Amino acid sequence: MIITRPRDWERIEDNLASIGARSVFIMGCGQCATVAHTGGETEVAEVAARLEALGLEVTGWTVGEVTCHLGGTKLESRKHGGDIEAADAVLVLACGAGVQTVADSVTKPVFPGLESLFLGNVIRNGIFEERCLMCGECVLDKTAGICPVTTCPKGLLNGPCGGMWEGMCEVLTDRECTHVRIRRRLTEQHRAGKGTLAPKDFSKTLKPGGVNIRGHGDSR
Amino acid sequence: MSRLRDMLSAGEFVVTGEVAPPKGADVTAMRAAVELLAPHCHALNxxxxxxxxxxxxSLAASRIVLDMGIEPIFQQTCRDRNRLALQSDLLAAWSLGLENVLVVTGDDPRAGDHPNAKGVFDLDSTQLAEIARGMNEGHDMMDRPLAGATDFFIGAAMFPEAEPWDVQLARAEQKIEAGVRFFQTQAIFDMTRLKRAVEALRPHGAKVIAGVLVLKSPRVIDFINERLAGLMVPDAIADRIRSADDPAEEAIVLATEQVREIRTIADGVHIMPLGLDAAVGRILGNSS
Incomplete structure (x- = not known):
């Protein structure tokens, strides 16, 4: 899931002030931002209270099922069309994908209420870790299911770097070195060393990404 | 022809030192350091x-060192440049007469004075070594021919004291396979571990130049233990310097003992005087 954190409140205030907004409609997200406790119903209510405390009118709010889904968000926007129409701005508590989907679904100015951080694993409720960078060229087959591109702070395919000490990472000193972990797990599974991995092919993730599996048009 | 390569192939014991380019455009202090070290060293990183x-x-500073009459070892990290820039700088280095290159990963930007920088790490040091070897063979990393090949003597870093050893050894072997012909090690404190490394790597045809730090003061020891990644001064050695009446003098004696022992184990010594540049001649002279 996409991990987000609340955007600095001053920036939100500045954004709204920049268009002289007096009234706001708030949209959360029922998927990632709900699990991340940044854009579910609880957080939307908190933000609404905060805006009201500033003297702004909250014309309404909703937590759509999947805010990055264009069809669903358009439907959600139509459902709340009156409240959105009555607002000067829409504040979105979702990832950047969700914010853009809302911006494509309404005519009012849309502002982000969160910062998007990474694709995260849910380790426990409220504890998220980045394990996949979505590089388009998975090496987990060779690295015993541990991604060096993501979990080595330098993203080295071939490591460890010179800073590894007693098996620990140079940068995140309380963590075991990714490359030491990979080697141990390969050994435990009686697999050969991973060998030297070739430089990554960054053309696999040229921006902006796009996929079309409907049999017409191109995938990038 | 790289004199460093010639000497190491001939089985001669080499001495390398290190100079740091300035933060700024004034190279006076760097030149002074080169002048102090050059009479005692065969090459300077x-x-x-x-x-x-x-x-x-490093590219410009290496050329300044070369112009001063001593062979530089041009260091290239993977932190600040992508594959195009790294290859372009390798070609530039060769065109400037720099024949030795040491490829290293580089410290993470979070450790430095621009902590907001993007760490590039488009390549790692093994991949970069392989690319330098490819340039020696006359092609770029895309296997396309170069108008004029290089002939670099390719080196890399290694850390004989960092455990787990099997991981270190596998890594060094990988680098050799990529084209690395000499290693410069992190500072050595435990000679048995240096021996273990030399014995493992020599059969592959790689030369090992062992690092020696001149631990001139208790403050330097604290700095190393707290700030330098992948390096710890063992207690016994730290205590020896800390309890000495004249820590700088004791550090010189200690370094002299270490160099003497390294002469019997490794292919060379890489001396890091940490400001005691003027003592390098004494350390080397008294160790032979």
Whole structure:
């Protein structure tokens, strides 16, 4: 899931002030931002209270099922069309994908209420870790299911770097070195060393990404 | 022809030192350091934005060292440049007469004076070594021919004291396979571990130049233990310097003992005087 954190409140205030907004409609997200406790119903209510405390009118709010889904968000926007129409701005508590989907679904100015951080694993409720960078060229087959591109702070395919000490990472000193972990797990599974991995092919993730599996048009 | 390569192939014991390019355009202090070290060294490493902090480029500084009549070892880290820039700088280095290159990963930007920088790490040091070898064979990393090949003597870093050893050894072997012909090690404190490394790597045809730090003061020891990644001064050695009446003098005696022992184990010594540059001649002279 996409991990987000609340955007600095001053920036939100500045954004709204920049268009002289007096009234706001708030949209959360029922998927990632709900699990991340940044854009579910609880957080939307908190933000609404905060805006009201500033003297702004909250014309309404909703937590759509999947805010990055264009069809669903358009439907959600139509459902709340009156409240959105009555607002000067829409504040979105979702990832950047969700914010853009809302911006494509309404005519009012849309502002982000969160910062998007990474694709995260849910380790426990409220504890998220980045394990996949979505590089388009998975090496987990060779690295015993541990991604060096993501979990080595330098993203080295071939490591460890010179800073590894007693098996620990140079940068995140309380963590075991990714490359030491990979080697141990390969050994435990009686697999050969991973060998030297070739430089990554960054053309696999040229921006902006796009996929079309409907049999017409191109995938990038 | 790289004199460093010639000497190492001939089985001669080599001495390398290190100079740091300045933070700024004034190279007076660097030149002074070169003048102090050059009479005692066969080649001088020129660091590349050491400590992930801004310094004059290793490429230009290496050329200054060469012009002063001593062979530089041009250091190239993977932190600040992508594959196009790294290859382009390798070609530039060769065109400037720099024949030795030491490829290293580089410290993370978070450790340096530009902590907001993007760490590039488009390549790692093994991949970069392989690319340098490819350039020696006359092609770029895309296997396309170069108008004029290089003939670099390719080196890399290694850390005989960092455990787990099997991981270190596998890594060094990988680098050799990529084209690395000499290693310069992190500072050595435990000679049995240096021996273990030399014995493992020599059969592959790689030369090992062992690092020696001149631990001139208790403050330097604290700095190393707290700030330098992948390095710890053992208690016995730290206590020896801390309890000495004259720590700098004791550090010189200690370094002399270490160099003497390294002469019997490794192919060379890489001396890091940490400011005691003027003592390098004494350390080397008294160790032979």
């Amino acid at each position: 020129v660091t590349d934005n050491q400590g992930a902090s801004l310094h004059l480029a």
